[in-house]
Amino acid sequence: MQLKDKYKDLMDAAVASGVNNLQVREQDGVLYIDGEAPSGVVKDQLWETYNKLDPDFLSGDVVMNVNVSPSIPGTKVKVTTERSNLNIRKGPGTDQPIVGKAAHHEIVTLVSQSNDQWWLIRTNDGEEGYAYAQYLTPEPN
Amino acid sequence: MKKIFSALFLLAGAITILSTAAPGCKAKPKDANIKTSIEAALKSDPQTSGLSVDVKEGVATVTGEVKDASVQATVATIVGGIKGVKSVLNNVTVTPPVVITPDDPLTMAVKDATKDFTGITATVKDGIIYVTGELKSADWKKLKMALDGLKPKKVDAAGLKISK
Numbered sequence: 001m002q003l004k005d006k007y008k009d010l011m012d013a014a015v016a017s018g019v020n021n022l023q024v025r026e027q028d029g030v031l032y033i034d035g036e037a038p039s040g041v042v043k044d045q046l047w048e049t050y051n052k053l054d055p056d057f058l059s060g061d062v063v064m065n066v067n068v069s070p071s072i073p074g075t076k077v078k079v080t081t082e083r084s085n086l087n088i089r090k091g092p093g094t095d096q097p098i099v100g101k102a103a104h105h106e107i108v109t110l111v112s113q114s115n116d117q118w119w120l121i122r123t124n125d126g127e128e129g130y131a132y133a134q135y136l137t138p139e140p141n
Numbered sequence: 142m143k144k145i146f147s148a149l150f151l152l153a154g155a156i157t158i159l160s161t162a163a164p165g166c167k168a169k170p171k172d173a174n175i176k177t178s179i180e181a182a183l184k185s186d187p188q189t190s191g192l193s194v195d196v197k198e199g200v201a202t203v204t205g206e207v208k209d210a211s212v213q214a215t216v217a218t219i220v221g222g223i224k225g226v227k228s229v230l231n232n233v234t235v236t237p238p239v240v241i242t243p244d245d246p247l248t249m250a251v252k253d254a255t256k257d258f259t260g261i262t263a264t265v266k267d268g269i270i271y272v273t274g275e276l277k278s279a280d281w282k283k284l285k286m287a288l289d290g291l292k293p294k295k296v297d298a299a300g301l302k303i304s305k
Contacts, residue, residue, distance in 0.1 A: 025239050030295045047286065051291045056278060056303045058283045060296055064289050082257075110230045116290060117250060132253065132285050 003031040003061055006053065010062075013049045017042045019066060033064040040068050040137065067116065068138070075110045076139040077121065078081075079103065086136075088129035092118030100127030107139065144245040152297035166283075170225035172196040178223050188212045192194040192233060194220070206236040241268040242292045261301065268294030 003026050004011065014022055014035060020043070022035035037043040043066055048065060050057065071077070073096045081103045088100040092115045102108050102123050110130065112120040118130040170178070176196045183189045183203075189212065192205035201220050207213050217231045242250070248265045255263045261274030261284075270293045276284065281303055286297050 023236070025236055027239050028294070046281065048190070053283070056281060057296075058298050058303070060298060061291075063293060063295060065292060067290065092257050095249070106147065117287075132255070134283070135170060 002026075003029075004112055007031055007033075007050075007062060010046065010049050010053060010064075014066070015047065015052075018115045019046075020069065023123055029061060029095065031098055032064045033062065033066060035066050036069045037066050037068060068115045071110055071138045074109055076107050076108050076140055077136045079106045079135060080137040081135045086131050087114070088121065088123070088131050089118075090129055096130065099129045100125075102127075102131065106138075108136075110138070143272055147303065160194050167273050172301045175199065175223060175225040177203065179220050179226070182219050182223060183216070189216055189219070192216065193252075199225060200230060201226050201228070201290030202230040202232060204232045206234050208236065210236055221284055238293060241294045244268065247256075247291060247293060254291065255284065263288075265293075270295070271297045271300065275304055276277065278305060 004024070004116050005083070010033070011024055014033065019035040022036070025032045027033075037046065046064070046066055049132060050062065054062065063124075081104050083104055085101040085103055086106075087098045089096040090099050090100060100123065102121070108121045108123050108125065108131075113120050113133075114120070115130070115133075117133055119133045119136055120128070121131050121136065122128040162227055173196075175182070176194060179194045179196070183192050183194065187202055188207060188298050192203055192207070194204075195202045197226055203220055203221070207216065213231070213233050213235050215228050220226060220229045220231075233300065243297070244265050250254060251263050251265055251270055255261065258276065261276055263273075264271045268299050270291075272284070272288075281298075281301065285296060285298075
Protein backbone atom coordinates (compact mmCIF):
# COMPACT_ATOMS: atom_id res chain seq x y z
CA MET A 1 0.00 0.00 0.00
CA GLN A 2 1.15 3.49 -0.81
CA LEU A 3 2.10 5.50 2.29
CA LYS A 4 -0.07 8.39 1.13
CA ASP A 5 -3.04 6.00 1.25
CA LYS A 6 -2.10 4.51 4.63
CA TYR A 7 -1.78 7.99 6.14
CA LYS A 8 -4.58 9.66 4.18
CA ASP A 9 -6.50 10.56 7.37
CA LEU A 10 -3.40 12.29 8.70
CA MET A 11 -2.93 14.31 5.49
CA ASP A 12 -6.60 15.28 5.49
CA ALA A 13 -6.41 16.32 9.15
CA ALA A 14 -3.33 18.47 8.46
CA VAL A 15 -5.08 20.26 5.60
CA ALA A 16 -8.36 20.66 7.50
CA SER A 17 -6.68 22.06 10.62
CA GLY A 18 -4.90 24.79 8.67
CA VAL A 19 -1.27 23.64 8.79
CA ASN A 20 0.78 26.24 6.87
CA ASN A 21 3.45 25.46 4.28
CA LEU A 22 2.35 21.84 4.40
CA GLN A 23 4.66 19.57 2.44
CA VAL A 24 4.05 15.86 2.11
CA ARG A 25 6.76 13.91 0.36
CA GLU A 26 7.39 10.21 -0.07
CA GLN A 27 11.02 9.26 -0.51
CA ASP A 28 12.68 5.84 -0.15
CA GLY A 29 9.76 4.30 1.71
CA VAL A 30 9.32 7.12 4.21
CA LEU A 31 6.58 9.74 4.25
CA TYR A 32 7.85 13.18 5.28
CA ILE A 33 5.27 15.61 6.62
CA ASP A 34 6.48 19.16 7.19
CA GLY A 35 4.60 22.30 8.06
CA GLU A 36 3.63 24.83 10.67
CA ALA A 37 0.67 24.16 12.94
CA PRO A 38 -1.39 27.19 13.96
CA SER A 39 -1.35 26.01 17.62
CA GLY A 40 0.01 23.39 19.98
CA VAL A 41 -3.49 21.84 20.16
CA VAL A 42 -3.47 21.20 16.41
CA LYS A 43 -0.01 19.63 16.65
CA ASP A 44 -1.23 17.31 19.45
CA GLN A 45 -4.29 16.31 17.41
CA LEU A 46 -2.12 15.41 14.43
CA TRP A 47 0.05 13.21 16.62
CA GLU A 48 -3.11 11.55 18.00
CA THR A 49 -4.20 10.76 14.44
CA TYR A 50 -0.73 9.47 13.57
CA ASN A 51 -0.86 7.22 16.66
CA LYS A 52 -4.19 5.74 15.50
CA LEU A 53 -2.84 4.89 12.03
CA ASP A 54 0.48 3.55 13.34
CA PRO A 55 0.10 2.49 17.00
CA ASP A 56 3.05 3.74 19.08
CA PHE A 57 4.78 5.05 15.92
CA LEU A 58 6.73 1.83 15.51
CA SER A 59 6.59 1.35 11.72
CA GLY A 60 9.23 4.00 11.10
CA ASP A 61 7.63 5.01 7.81
CA VAL A 62 6.72 8.58 8.82
CA VAL A 63 8.85 11.54 9.85
CA MET A 64 6.43 14.25 10.97
CA ASN A 65 8.06 17.62 11.55
CA VAL A 66 5.14 19.91 12.18
CA ASN A 67 6.19 22.81 14.39
CA VAL A 68 3.94 25.26 16.09
CA SER A 69 4.17 28.57 14.22
CA PRO A 70 6.84 30.80 15.77
CA SER A 71 5.66 33.09 18.54
CA ILE A 72 6.39 36.79 18.52
CA PRO A 73 9.54 37.59 20.53
CA GLY A 74 8.53 38.85 23.95
CA THR A 75 5.88 36.13 24.27
CA LYS A 76 5.69 34.46 27.67
CA VAL A 77 6.51 30.77 27.72
CA LYS A 78 6.09 28.27 30.53
CA VAL A 79 8.70 25.78 31.65
CA THR A 80 6.93 22.46 31.14
CA THR A 81 9.43 19.96 32.45
CA GLU A 82 8.26 16.79 34.21
CA ARG A 83 9.19 18.23 37.61
CA SER A 84 12.83 19.35 37.48
CA ASN A 85 14.36 22.73 36.73
CA LEU A 86 15.31 23.59 33.16
CA ASN A 87 18.91 24.30 32.31
CA ILE A 88 19.68 27.58 30.58
CA ARG A 89 22.82 27.29 28.51
CA LYS A 90 25.30 29.67 26.93
CA GLY A 91 24.75 28.23 23.44
CA PRO A 92 22.40 25.82 21.67
CA GLY A 93 23.57 22.32 22.73
CA THR A 94 23.98 20.16 25.84
CA ASP A 95 27.74 20.54 25.41
CA GLN A 96 27.34 24.24 26.24
CA PRO A 97 27.97 25.51 29.80
CA ILE A 98 24.94 26.03 32.03
CA VAL A 99 24.47 29.72 32.79
CA GLY A 100 21.27 29.48 34.79
CA LYS A 101 18.16 27.53 35.62
CA ALA A 102 14.45 28.14 35.19
CA ALA A 103 12.14 26.51 37.72
CA HIS A 104 9.47 23.96 36.86
CA HIS A 105 6.35 25.86 35.70
CA GLU A 106 8.20 29.21 35.80
CA ILE A 107 7.07 31.75 33.20
CA VAL A 108 9.93 33.14 31.14
CA THR A 109 10.23 35.49 28.17
CA LEU A 110 10.95 34.23 24.68
CA VAL A 111 13.75 36.18 23.02
CA SER A 112 14.34 34.22 19.82
CA GLN A 113 13.27 31.01 18.10
CA SER A 114 15.94 31.14 15.40
CA ASN A 115 16.94 27.57 16.34
CA ASP A 116 14.10 25.00 16.19
CA GLN A 117 15.41 22.91 19.11
CA TRP A 118 16.96 25.60 21.30
CA TRP A 119 15.05 28.75 22.12
CA LEU A 120 16.72 31.84 23.52
CA ILE A 121 14.89 32.83 26.71
CA ARG A 122 15.19 35.36 29.54
CA THR A 123 14.03 34.78 33.09
CA ASN A 124 12.48 37.45 35.31
CA ASP A 125 15.82 37.57 37.14
CA GLY A 126 17.47 38.62 33.89
CA GLU A 127 19.26 35.33 33.18
CA GLU A 128 19.43 34.85 29.43
CA GLY A 129 20.43 31.80 27.44
CA TYR A 130 19.30 28.78 25.44
CA ALA A 131 16.82 26.20 26.72
CA TYR A 132 15.53 23.04 25.05
CA ALA A 133 12.32 23.96 23.18
CA GLN A 134 10.61 20.68 24.05
CA TYR A 135 10.24 21.87 27.63
CA LEU A 136 8.85 25.29 26.75
CA THR A 137 5.19 25.88 26.02
CA PRO A 138 3.88 29.25 24.81
CA GLU A 139 1.35 30.73 27.21
CA PRO A 140 -2.08 31.48 25.77
CA ASN A 141 -2.59 35.25 25.41
CA MET B 142 -1.85 18.84 -76.77
CA LYS B 143 -4.07 15.87 -76.04
CA LYS B 144 -1.48 14.51 -73.64
CA ILE B 145 -1.31 17.77 -71.69
CA PHE B 146 -5.10 17.87 -71.53
CA SER B 147 -5.38 14.37 -70.14
CA ALA B 148 -2.66 15.09 -67.59
CA LEU B 149 -4.55 18.15 -66.42
CA PHE B 150 -7.72 16.11 -66.23
CA LEU B 151 -6.01 13.52 -64.03
CA LEU B 152 -4.59 16.20 -61.76
CA ALA B 153 -7.99 17.80 -61.38
CA GLY B 154 -9.43 14.41 -60.54
CA ALA B 155 -6.77 13.77 -57.95
CA ILE B 156 -7.40 17.14 -56.30
CA THR B 157 -11.12 16.39 -56.13
CA ILE B 158 -10.54 13.01 -54.51
CA LEU B 159 -8.08 14.48 -51.95
CA SER B 160 -10.34 17.37 -51.01
CA THR B 161 -13.39 15.18 -50.51
CA ALA B 162 -11.46 12.53 -48.60
CA ALA B 163 -9.68 15.05 -46.32
CA PRO B 164 -12.33 15.66 -43.61
CA GLY B 165 -12.69 11.96 -42.84
CA CYS B 166 -8.99 11.11 -42.84
CA LYS B 167 -6.73 13.82 -41.38
CA ALA B 168 -3.06 13.28 -41.96
CA LYS B 169 -2.13 14.13 -38.34
CA PRO B 170 -1.47 11.80 -35.36
CA LYS B 171 -4.38 10.72 -33.21
CA ASP B 172 -4.52 11.83 -29.55
CA ALA B 173 -3.78 8.31 -28.34
CA ASN B 174 -0.67 8.11 -30.51
CA ILE B 175 0.51 11.53 -29.36
CA LYS B 176 0.01 10.41 -25.74
CA THR B 177 2.15 7.31 -26.36
CA SER B 178 4.94 9.42 -27.91
CA ILE B 179 4.90 11.89 -25.01
CA GLU B 180 4.94 9.10 -22.42
CA ALA B 181 7.93 7.51 -24.12
CA ALA B 182 9.77 10.86 -24.12
CA LEU B 183 9.03 11.50 -20.43
CA LYS B 184 9.94 7.92 -19.40
CA SER B 185 13.41 8.27 -20.93
CA ASP B 186 14.47 10.67 -18.13
CA PRO B 187 14.21 9.53 -14.49
CA GLN B 188 13.47 13.13 -13.47
CA THR B 189 10.27 13.16 -15.53
CA SER B 190 9.40 9.45 -15.59
CA GLY B 191 6.84 9.82 -12.78
CA LEU B 192 4.71 12.33 -14.67
CA SER B 193 1.44 11.53 -16.37
CA VAL B 194 -0.07 13.03 -19.49
CA ASP B 195 -3.45 13.34 -21.14
CA VAL B 196 -4.07 14.49 -24.73
CA LYS B 197 -7.31 15.94 -26.05
CA GLU B 198 -7.49 17.31 -29.59
CA GLY B 199 -3.77 17.93 -29.63
CA VAL B 200 -3.68 19.72 -26.28
CA ALA B 201 -1.35 17.89 -23.89
CA THR B 202 -1.95 18.23 -20.14
CA VAL B 203 0.98 17.11 -18.01
CA THR B 204 0.60 16.49 -14.27
CA GLY B 205 2.86 15.27 -11.49
CA GLU B 206 5.79 16.40 -9.37
CA VAL B 207 9.39 17.24 -10.25
CA LYS B 208 12.30 18.27 -8.03
CA ASP B 209 12.95 21.79 -9.33
CA ALA B 210 11.79 24.58 -11.63
CA SER B 211 14.31 23.81 -14.40
CA VAL B 212 12.91 20.28 -14.83
CA GLN B 213 9.42 21.78 -14.79
CA ALA B 214 10.39 24.08 -17.70
CA THR B 215 12.07 21.22 -19.60
CA VAL B 216 8.81 19.27 -19.49
CA ALA B 217 7.05 21.97 -21.54
CA THR B 218 9.85 21.97 -24.13
CA ILE B 219 9.94 18.18 -24.45
CA VAL B 220 6.17 17.79 -24.73
CA GLY B 221 5.79 20.81 -27.05
CA GLY B 222 8.32 19.24 -29.40
CA ILE B 223 6.31 16.04 -29.93
CA LYS B 224 4.64 15.78 -33.34
CA GLY B 225 0.95 16.59 -33.24
CA VAL B 226 1.01 18.58 -29.98
CA LYS B 227 -0.80 21.87 -30.53
CA SER B 228 -0.26 23.27 -27.04
CA VAL B 229 0.92 22.15 -23.62
CA LEU B 230 -0.89 22.66 -20.32
CA ASN B 231 1.92 22.33 -17.80
CA ASN B 232 0.32 21.35 -14.47
CA VAL B 233 3.57 19.94 -13.12
CA THR B 234 4.38 21.10 -9.57
CA VAL B 235 7.81 21.51 -8.00
CA THR B 236 8.50 19.50 -4.83
CA PRO B 237 12.06 19.90 -3.54
CA PRO B 238 13.65 16.68 -2.25
CA VAL B 239 13.66 16.01 1.49
CA VAL B 240 16.79 17.39 3.16
CA ILE B 241 18.30 14.94 5.65
CA THR B 242 20.54 16.20 8.46
CA PRO B 243 24.14 14.87 8.07
CA ASP B 244 25.24 12.28 10.66
CA ASP B 245 27.54 14.53 12.74
CA PRO B 246 25.09 17.33 13.55
CA LEU B 247 22.30 14.73 13.79
CA THR B 248 24.25 12.73 16.37
CA MET B 249 24.77 15.90 18.45
CA ALA B 250 21.08 16.80 18.21
CA VAL B 251 20.01 13.25 19.13
CA LYS B 252 22.25 13.41 22.19
CA ASP B 253 20.48 16.64 23.25
CA ALA B 254 17.03 15.19 22.59
CA THR B 255 17.59 11.92 24.46
CA LYS B 256 19.48 13.38 27.43
CA ASP B 257 16.50 13.18 29.80
CA PHE B 258 15.21 9.78 28.68
CA THR B 259 16.54 6.84 30.68
CA GLY B 260 16.42 3.22 29.59
CA ILE B 261 17.05 3.81 25.91
CA THR B 262 19.99 4.18 23.57
CA ALA B 263 19.87 6.15 20.36
CA THR B 264 22.46 5.85 17.62
CA VAL B 265 22.76 7.48 14.21
CA LYS B 266 23.90 5.88 10.98
CA ASP B 267 23.32 7.14 7.42
CA GLY B 268 20.70 9.58 8.62
CA ILE B 269 18.68 6.91 10.43
CA ILE B 270 18.13 7.20 14.18
CA TYR B 271 18.02 3.75 15.81
CA VAL B 272 16.27 3.71 19.18
CA THR B 273 16.63 0.63 21.39
CA GLY B 274 15.59 -0.13 24.97
CA GLU B 275 12.33 0.37 26.78
CA LEU B 276 10.12 3.42 27.23
CA LYS B 277 6.66 4.26 28.47
CA SER B 278 4.21 4.96 25.67
CA ALA B 279 3.81 8.65 26.63
CA ASP B 280 7.58 9.19 26.87
CA TRP B 281 8.17 7.55 23.50
CA LYS B 282 5.63 9.90 21.95
CA LYS B 283 7.52 12.89 23.36
CA LEU B 284 10.84 11.52 22.17
CA LYS B 285 9.55 10.62 18.70
CA MET B 286 8.17 14.16 18.33
CA ALA B 287 11.58 15.57 19.22
CA LEU B 288 13.50 13.15 16.96
CA ASP B 289 11.25 13.81 13.93
CA GLY B 290 12.03 17.51 14.38
CA LEU B 291 15.76 16.85 13.82
CA LYS B 292 15.15 16.02 10.13
CA PRO B 293 16.41 12.41 10.12
CA LYS B 294 16.00 10.05 7.17
CA LYS B 295 13.91 7.87 9.45
CA VAL B 296 13.43 6.85 13.06
CA ASP B 297 13.91 3.11 13.47
CA ALA B 298 12.29 1.82 16.66
CA ALA B 299 12.44 -1.88 15.82
CA GLY B 300 14.56 -2.43 18.93
CA LEU B 301 12.28 -0.47 21.24
CA LYS B 302 9.88 -2.03 23.71
CA ILE B 303 6.88 0.02 24.77
CA SER B 304 5.69 -0.40 28.33
CA LYS B 305 2.41 0.87 29.71
